[in-house]
Amino acid sequence: METYILLGFVLILSIYLGLELISKVPSTLHTPLMSGANAISGIALVGALLLTADSQLQTALAFLAVTFASINVFGGYLVTNRMLKMFKKK
Amino acid sequence: MEISLIQNIVYIFSSILFITGIKMLGKEDTAVKGNFLSAIAMFVAVLVTFINISNPLILIAGIGLGAFIGSLIALKVKMTSIPEMVALFNGFGGLATFLIAWSEFNSTPDNLFQYILVMTTVYVGGITFTGSLVAYAKLSEKIQIAKTSIITKLFTTIFYISLVFLLYSVIVTPLLVTNFEFFTVLLVLTLLGGIGFVLPIGGGDMPVVISLLNSLSGIAAAFAGLILLNNVLIVAGSLVGASGLILTIIMAKAMNRSISNILFVGYASASSSKSSEEQGEVNPINVSDAYLILENASSVLIVPGYGMAVAQAQHVVRELGELLEENGTEVKYGIHPVAGRMPGHMNVLLAEANVSYDVLAEPDDVNPSMDSVDVAVVIGANDVVNPSATEEPGSPIYGMPIIEVHNAKTVFVLKRSMSSGFAGVQNPLFFKQNTRMLFGDAKESIGGVVSEFKD
Numbered sequence: 001m002e003t004y005i006l007l008g009f010v011l012i013l014s015i016y017l018g019l020e021l022i023s024k025v026p027s028t029l030h031t032p033l034m035s036g037a038n039a040i041s042g043i044a045l046v047g048a049l050l051l052t053a054d055s056q057l058q059t060a061l062a063f064l065a066v067t068f069a070s071i072n073v074f075g076g077y078l079v080t081n082r083m084l085k086m087f088k089k090k
Numbered sequence: 091m092e093i094s095l096i097q098n099i100v101y102i103f104s105s106i107l108f109i110t111g112i113k114m115l116g117k118e119d120t121a122v123k124g125n126f127l128s129a130i131a132m133f134v135a136v137l138v139t140f141i142n143i144s145n146p147l148i149l150i151a152g153i154g155l156g157a158f159i160g161s162l163i164a165l166k167v168k169m170t171s172i173p174e175m176v177a178l179f180n181g182f183g184g185l186a187t188f189l190i191a192w193s194e195f196n197s198t199p200d201n202l203f204q205y206i207l208v209m210t211t212v213y214v215g216g217i218t219f220t221g222s223l224v225a226y227a228k229l230s231e232k233i234q235i236a237k238t239s240i241i242t243k244l245f246t247t248i249f250y251i252s253l254v255f256l257l258y259s260v261i262v263t264p265l266l267v268t269n270f271e272f273f274t275v276l277l278v279l280t281l282l283g284g285i286g287f288v289l290p291i292g293g294g295d296m297p298v299v300i301s302l303l304n305s306l307s308g309i310a311a312a313f314a315g316l317i318l319l320n321n322v323l324i325v326a327g328s329l330v331g332a333s334g335l336i337l338t339i340i341m342a343k344a345m346n347r348s349i350s351n352i353l354f355v356g357y358a359s360a361s362s363s364k365s366s367e368e369q370g371e372v373n374p375i376n377v378s379d380a381y382l383i384l385e386n387a388s389s390v391l392i393v394p395g396y397g398m399a400v401a402q403a404q405h406v407v408r409e410l411g412e413l414l415e416e417n418g419t420e421v422k423y424g425i426h427p428v429a430g431r432m433p434g435h436m437n438v439l440l441a442e443a444n445v446s447y448d449v450l451a452e453p454d455d456v457n458p459s460m461d462s463v464d465v466a467v468v469i470g471a472n473d474v475v476n477p478s479a480t481e482e483p484g485s486p487i488y489g490m491p492i493i494e495v496h497n498a499k500t501v502f503v504l505k506r507s508m509s510s511g512f513a514g515v516q517n518p519l520f521f522k523q524n525t526r527m528l529f530g531d532a533k534e535s536i537g538g539v540v541s542e543f544k545d
Contacts, residue, residue, distance in 0.1 A: 004203055007316055007324060014312075014325045017109065018332025025116040027427050028447045030337060030434030034304050035176050036115045036125050037333040040108060041307040042179075043132065043326035044186040047314045049139045049149055051193045059145065061193040063152045069186035070156020071163075075179045077129045078164035083172065084122045086441040 032083050039076025045069035093142050100138040101322040107131030108326045112333060118447065135322050169442040170402065173432040174229035177222045177300055180307050184218025187211060187310040188280075194317050195273055204317065206260050211313040213256045213280050218306045220284030225299055228288070229431055237290045245286030252276075252283030291353065293396075294473065296431045298341045298352045305334025337433050344427035346479075346490040372508070375526035377538035380502060383526075384539060387464035387500075389420040391456060393493050394436050395429045397470010397505070401532040404443040407469065410536050411445065413543040422449055424456045424466075424493045426474035453493045466495035468503045468519075469532050476517045487515055501525045504532045 025033055048065035052058065108131040114124025136153075143149060160179070167175050191211035227233045235242055259276055291299050308330025315323025342349045384390065392411065398404060411421045423445065425436045437450060460466075468475050477496045478485035495501050496519050503525060519525055528535050 001201075001203070003319060004316065007319065007321070010321060010324050011312055011316065011328055014328030015332045018112070018329040019336060021109070021113045021329075022116045022333045022336050025336070026118060027425060027434055027452055028118060028437045028441075028450060029116060029121060030340075030427070031172065031176070031432060031438045032121060032125070032434070033115055033333060034301065034337055034433055035172070035179075036121075036128065037112065037308065037330045038176055038180050038183065038304055039125075040112065040128055040132070040326050041183040041304075041311050041330040042186075043108075043135065043323055044183055044190060044311045044314055045132075045153075046135050046139050047190045047311070047318050047320060047323050048152075048186055049136065049143050050318050050320065051190060052197055053144055053148075055196065058193050058196055059148065061189045061196075063148050065186045065189035065193070066149050066152030067156040067159075068182040068189070070153045071160035072156075072179050072183040072186065073132055073160065074157045075160030075164040075175070075182075077125065077132070078161055079167065079172070079175060079179070080125050081122070082164065083169070083438060083441075084125060086169070086438075086444075087118070087121075087447050088441070088444070 028087065032080055032087075035076060035083060036080040039073060039080055042069050042073035042076055045073055097138050097141065098321065100134060101320070104131045104135040104138075104322050105325040107134070108322075108329060112329050131326075135326075169438065170399065171230065172438055173296070173300065173430075173435060174226045176432065177225040177229055177303070180300075180303055181219050181222030181226065183307040184215045184222060184303075184310055186215070187307070187314045188215030188219055190314045191215060191317065192277065207313060207317050209256065209259050209276065211310055211317060212276060213252075214306055214313060215310040216277070216280035217284040217287055218303055218310055220281050221288040221299075222303050222307075224285050224288040225296065225303060228293065229296065235289060237292065242289050245282065245289050247286070248279065249283040249286030252279040252286075255279050287353075293431060294428070295345075295352050297428050297433050297435070298338055298345070298349065300432050301334050301337035301341055302349070302353075303334075305331050305338060308332070308334055341428055341433055344491060346487070370521045372520050372527045373525065375502070375528050377528070377535060378542060380526070380528055380535075381539045381542035383500060383502075384414065384419075384465055384467075385417060385543070387414075387419055389422075389463050389465075390414055391422050391424050391460075391463045391466045391495070391498065393424045393426070393429075393466060393468045393471050393475060393495055394440070395426075395469065395471025395474060396431060396435075397472075397532055399430055399435065399439055399470075401470060403469060403533040403536055404439040404445075406533055406536045406540055408440070408443040408445050409540050410543075411449075413540060417543070422451050422456065424453065424495075425450050426453055426471070426493055429471055429474050453491055457494050457497075460494050460497040461499070463498040464500060466498035466501045468495055468501060469536070470504060472505075472517055473515065475519055476515060477519055477522075478515060478517070481518075485515060495519070496522055496524070499524060502528055504528045504530075504535050506531065
């Protein structure tokens with residue numbers, strides 16, 4: 001239980017940190033921020049890699065989770081990068 | 091023990107990179123670098139996780155497959171389809187956490203808290219997945235279902251049932267930990283409920299929903315981190331949850347509505363506007379007259395909306411802007427935060443057309459000096475320029491911050507027909523003395539003005 005309390009702290013502090021860091025984002029960056037954050041949520045890939053695979057079902061679930069998280073990661077970062085490259089100042 | 095220590099140290103390093111990355115992503119000058127840093131953070135975290143995984147070959151195959159599909163989509167997609175792509179990727183992230191929690195259920199959660207976490211993560215991940223798929227289908231106009239149709243109502247009902255079922259399974263039944271039938275019901279209800287969550291939400295409210303789904307995918311990842319006792323998942327997931335939440339709030343504020351009103355009520359319940367009688371007549375204008383007025387203008391404000399995206403008019407708009415500038419006219423773009431179908435939609439379209447981002451202004455920047463603007467050109471925007479929002483307390487959109495183009499000397503409204511905007515509210519702007527309606531496809535109309543300029 002103690003571990004959960006500790007991790008709960010990490011969770012709350014990270015959310016608070018996130019709110020502080022991004023609170024003044026200019027509207028030009030709304031889409032890239034969303035897309036870039038979306039790529040970060042592909043961190044589920046790490047979770048998917050850590051899954052134990054004792055049964056066939058679990059192996060299948062792990063494989064699918066890794067695949068979809070990877071689509072999220074690669075697609076997200078590349079599309080964000082493409083988008084940001086378009087924003088130009090005179 | 092040694093290995094997991096190394097892993098955790100690297101996870102801390104990776105978390106620092108994520109935090110720095112997302113901070114830099116929020117500023118124009120550093121955004122590209124910020125995205126790159128967060129990609130490195132991801133790479134490092136994944137790499138170090140590989141040290142002790144159980145069946146590397148299958149998982150490497152999964153990564154390879156995902157990398158191939160993801161990169162293909164990202165590099166092939168047209169910039170105009172960005173909103174639906176973001177929704178789709180978001181859904182895949184949600185699906186991944188859904189599958190993770192499902193798999194963890196089969197490892198028989200060993201305590202009550204773990205069980206509650208697994209159930210909640212399944213739910214949040216699953217709702218994000220199917221909800222994002224519906225958002226994708228709506229944005230790419232693959233489905234068009236009325237809010238009032240029976241299918242919509244059916245799915246909405248399932249959504250509420252799924253919510254009750256989740257609460258029940260979290261609060262009442264933790265004793266049934268190994269009941270697979272019960273869990274299967276939750277899986278199915280969750281996936282169907284996600285459809286019902288997004289289906290009734292209309293196109294103009296999409297910016298809010300996409301931001302919210304974005305936030306949920308982060309929350310789901312953070313929950314998965316709690317299940318797996320993994321710090322980097324918690325940190326990165328929380329950052330995404332927070333950034334999505336901020337965007338959601340910004341979008342809701344820009345509509346002057348609460349998030350719950352957007353999600354669960356919609357505009358349908360808005361009181362009927364009474365002003366629909368005293369509207370008078372509209373003043374149409376043709377392309378060559380529009381050209382003459384623009385040619386003599388010394389300052390022009392362009393206000394794009396979803397109609398510009400539909401007509402794919404951003405390139406001719408940029409061309410018009412350049413011609414006006416060559417002509418000595420000061421050109422600015424007024425961008426409303428909820429114009430279009432996702433946060434920042436207009437900014438992306440104009441950036442794609444090579445419009446420099448320093449001429450893009452927010453409502454607060456353009457409104458105070460609106461009376462010095464000679465011509466405001468409204469391209470396929472409606473509700474975000476509706477003066478009812480400031481003048482008519484009974485209107486459903488009263489109080490919404492708008493771009494006050496009606497205060498400009500002349501207003502051109504480019505529109506295909508006289509239909510009302512997404513909110514279903516008639517727009518008095520069209521009947522104002524200083525408004526000229528330029529009917530027709532926005533791309534053709536502006537193209538016409540552009541060729542007049544060139545002659």
